[in-house]
Amino acid sequence: MSEVECAVGPAERTPVPAARSMRRYNAAVARKHAHGGVTALLSDVYYSVVIVGIAVLMAIGALGQLPVHEPPVGTSHATSLAGLTAVAYLALAGALIGSAGRLGPVGAGGAEATWWLPLPVDRRGLLRPNALRMVALGGVASAVVATVLAFAVPGGTSPGRSVAGVAVAGVAAVVVAGLLQVWTAARVAVRLGDLLLAAAPVAAAAAVLGSWQPESVLAVPWWGIGLLGAVAVGGAFALDALLGRIPARRLRESGAVAAQATGALVSLDTRELGRALGDRLARQQRRRSLRMRLVGGPVRALVVADALVLARSPRHLGQILVTALVPALVLATPDLTGSVQLALAFLVAGSFAMLATGEASRRAEMSPGVDRLLPMGATATRRARLIVPGVVMTLWTLVALGSVGLWRADPLPWLALAVLAGPAWAGGALRSAFRPAPKWDSALVSTPAGAVPLGAAAVLARGPDVVVLGLLPATIAVLAGSVPQTLLLVQAVATAVALRWGSSTETRTLMDRLAEAQEAAGEARK
């Protein structure tokens, strides 16, 4: 940049430095103050690669071991595993573009926004490493998913070609999101991503109803991958050339979201992660406010408030709807149908739906001020918050277990089981929403993934633990393929325990309570 004449300030001027030298200045100073060196960095990279590699190998091995059963009754509509994998790739593309749009993909948050963006240096040079990192991340994440699917799905395209093709497509997806950020707004990329995600279940239903049964996945020739790669590289160069056109306000917004999301990941706080990725796009204003005529007393006030939070969050409603179809989809894929797969699909899809129903509770945990305004005790408040998740998850379970019942040609016992098991999810939703943050000031445990505080795993298990206990009878029924009457009784008891446990206001862990009891006994002996 040629030197600009300014009215005030130091008289002695030199040319404005290159962006690269500003980045190097920061990096050099950071290195000077850092405790770890290149060895520590290499060690971190090595451990990360090893962890991802082990996780991928375990996933491939586990998927390969899953038993496959013939359906007990003939089904006229079905899709193949390869067909389902194609749908999974569609969902992956949607997730990538949507996430990239939510995170920018290019951004500058915190100190970078305050100290770098106002500099008159070439902004493109400042943003390039960030953009490159996001594009590479898209490629690596896609490659990891493709590796698992390529080895788990037998036959068809060679694994190498699948992985290469999907990785290149992942890079292209992030580049598309970046170009949309430059030309329009991140919101467009988010909508495109969400649209693709929403299209995935529709495509899955179409594949089942149309009996689409391809034998291989994405049988794209090498030249096709090369062509896609060339387009992705061309797009990446175009994005690089246009980085300087992104306004600071968009960079600041994206940077703030990325910083919040990174903080949530590092502190193992999935609730904060959801808020980071969702709040930015939430509508800040409504056309009109409801008069709340249904509210007559504190319990109804809470129920109406919880229902409104859910009804005004299309993302969560979609999450509940789509996950309800997952068990049916597993049943409609003969290559995948097996009791273990079905049980896994039921528990995993149910957990995602459960998280969507717990949104209001998660917000109440973050800012409990509104709850405190109501004339109710803590336990009564917590129990009132069970109602909306309980009702919604009962409907969800009716769909999920109903499809199992239809597949087993004996729907009535399965529907009865669903009515008894559905509310148990609400216990999990609440326990998960109100779990305390890990105690970062306690002793740290060294793990290959870095130091984590003692008890972090116990904190993360709050919620899933209630699901495992409360849904154990239903899961056993899915695994066994039948619903004995005794099991219905056991399920009713398990649901009652799950509801009681999930609505408990106790925040101490069992270990904490034992330690405190021991301490109190010691004091008494003195």
Add this chain to the structure above:
Amino acid sequence: MSRARPPAVLRVSKLSVGWTGRPVCGQASFTLPAGRSLALVGPNGSGKSTLLRAILGLLEPLSGSVQLLGVEVDERRASFRAQVSAVLDDDAWFPALTVAEHLYLVARGHGVGDAQDEVDALLDEFGLTGHADVLPTALSSGQRRRLLLAAGLVRPRSLLVLDEPEQRLDTATRQLLAERLNAEKEAGGAVLVATHDPDLLAAVADRAVIVGDETRLVSTAEAVDALRPGVL
């Protein structure tokens, strides 16, 4: 014989700002010549900071225009960033950079020839010399505010924009700030400042804009009166 008017550094015409398409205050129109200062006053939430952000190109205006030295504002242009120094209410710091290193970053990024002399002088002026080698997070909130002000002054500029600079400052530093802003005007710089402090307003501003439902340009004396309790 009519006196020659100094050229306008900043020209704001029928500027409307707000969120989700709704204006937060009335349209603003004013010009700010070189060597003058203009204050924005108004109660909390009246739209002063939103107006400043739109003027700096950090927020898309709903309507109207903002020109810096005759050119439409576009913060993506390096020449705009070279001319405008803004001290907003940011409180973000590079975790590994010390107080002095933050100032060096700004000075060198703007091509200041003798960065060390400039940084040393400002550290001394704002009472931060003893804290030059500590991280900003170890400073008090008032000291961090002083560091932000020093960062705004360590670089060349034609327009200095400050958002409530008096916040968290002690009386002596407020006085120093007023002197500094008057020196800025004497050197030919233009100053745009949003403030709640009647003393700073009276000491520095040549005119003022009362921001509200009807945003209007007033004399400094009228703005000082407006800052009295119960008026705005």
